[in-house]
Amino acid sequence: MGRVDGKVAFITGAARGQGRSHALRLAQEGADIIAVDIAESIPGMERFYAGATQEDFDETVRQVEALDRRIVARTADVRDFDALKAALDEGVAELGHVDIVSANAGVFAFGDESQLVTDAEWDMVNDINAKGVWHTAKAVIPHLIEQGTGGSIILTSSTAGLKGTPNVVAYTASKHAVVGIMRTLALELAPHRIRVNTVHPTGVATDMILNEATFRLFMPDVEHPTQDAAAEIFATTNALPIPWVEPIDISNAVLYLASDEARYVTGTELKIDAGYTIK
Numbered sequence: 001m002g003r004v005d006g007k008v009a010f011i012t013g014a015a016r017g018q019g020r021s022h023a024l025r026l027a028q029e030g031a032d033i034i035a036v037d038i039a040e041s042i043p044g045m046e047r048f049y050a051g052a053t054q055e056d057f058d059e060t061v062r063q064v065e066a067l068d069r070r071i072v073a074r075t076a077d078v079r080d081f082d083a084l085k086a087a088l089d090e091g092v093a094e095l096g097h098v099d100i101v102s103a104n105a106g107v108f109a110f111g112d113e114s115q116l117v118t119d120a121e122w123d124m125v126n127d128i129n130a131k132g133v134w135h136t137a138k139a140v141i142p143h144l145i146e147q148g149t150g151g152s153i154i155l156t157s158s159t160a161g162l163k164g165t166p167n168v169v170a171y172t173a174s175k176h177a178v179v180g181i182m183r184t185l186a187l188e189l190a191p192h193r194i195r196v197n198t199v200h201p202t203g204v205a206t207d208m209i210l211n212e213a214t215f216r217l218f219m220p221d222v223e224h225p226t227q228d229a230a231a232e233i234f235a236t237t238n239a240l241p242i243p244w245v246e247p248i249d250i251s252n253a254v255l256y257l258a259s260d261e262a263r264y265v266t267g268t269e270l271k272i273d274a275g276y277t278i279k
């Protein structure tokens, strides 16, 4: 028996990184997957890091199918509610229901002092990271209530959803907003036995942070900072002596919250942060 046997998980940002890892971990434990990703570069993100591609998304599909699970994968932008809802509805029509939700899609923009951040950057980050999470919930809640079988919604925040982060104002605000969404939904949906929680990773080894632009956030004076040099500085931010965690570490937390082992866990901010937030 898998820990989420027979369930269907709706995952945004599933083309690569943590989203792909969540899809695979949940599939290993018996879930079928409805996967959404924009799967292309996002205007405004060019100066930070490269976006996911259709090839990345195809690879997620291939790896889930290799586990003998079904996956319905659709490209959609979480900022576009109608497209997101259509993708989910197609998945539910094909797989029969939806039980687990991972609102994971997000972008990381950073580097400027708050007074220098443009409205365009603020809007892009908050539209994806906060409004996109609300859209994901808004699309799935009617399905969960109508099914009447409960559910688990897991919203991906960050350590930046619990602590201030200098020179990262838009992202930090967006990830705090995710906590507010979680607390509100947890109360609204508790009568339906739908649980809502957040996960708060420290740095995770994905394309979002393993890039020169992010390394430079910690080493502004170095033109081409290396990953080894960045690892040393990242490690000083965590209590445990590690620079970052791996996507599987977050997936195991998502799996726990998705499973019946967490049947009375709701409204919780689950930190997978190597002690970052207690420093």
Ligand SMILES: NC(=O)c1ccc[n+]([C@@H]2O[C@H](COP(=O)([O-])OP(=O)(O)OC[C@H]3O[C@@H](n4cnc5c(N)ncnc54)[C@H](O)[C@@H]3O)[C@@H](O)[C@H]2O)c1
Pocket (backbone or CB within 6 Å): 012, 013, 014, 015, 016, 017, 018, 019, 036, 037, 038, 039, 040, 042, 051, 052, 076, 077, 078, 079, 104, 105, 106, 107, 108, 128, 132, 156, 157, 158, 159, 200, 201, 202, 203, 204, 205, 206, 207, 208, 209
């Ligand atoms: N990597 C970290 O250090 C870290 C730390 C804490 C929290 N997080 C959060 O974890 C989540 C996953 O990030 P990751 O590390 O896997 O990064 P990633 O960049 O590898 O993956 C993010 C995925 O989201 C997708 N996406 C982005 N905008 C989208 C949109 N508008 N519509 C649909 N899909 C979209 C991307 O295409 C990509 O596939 C994000 O919410 C991120 O903010 C990351």
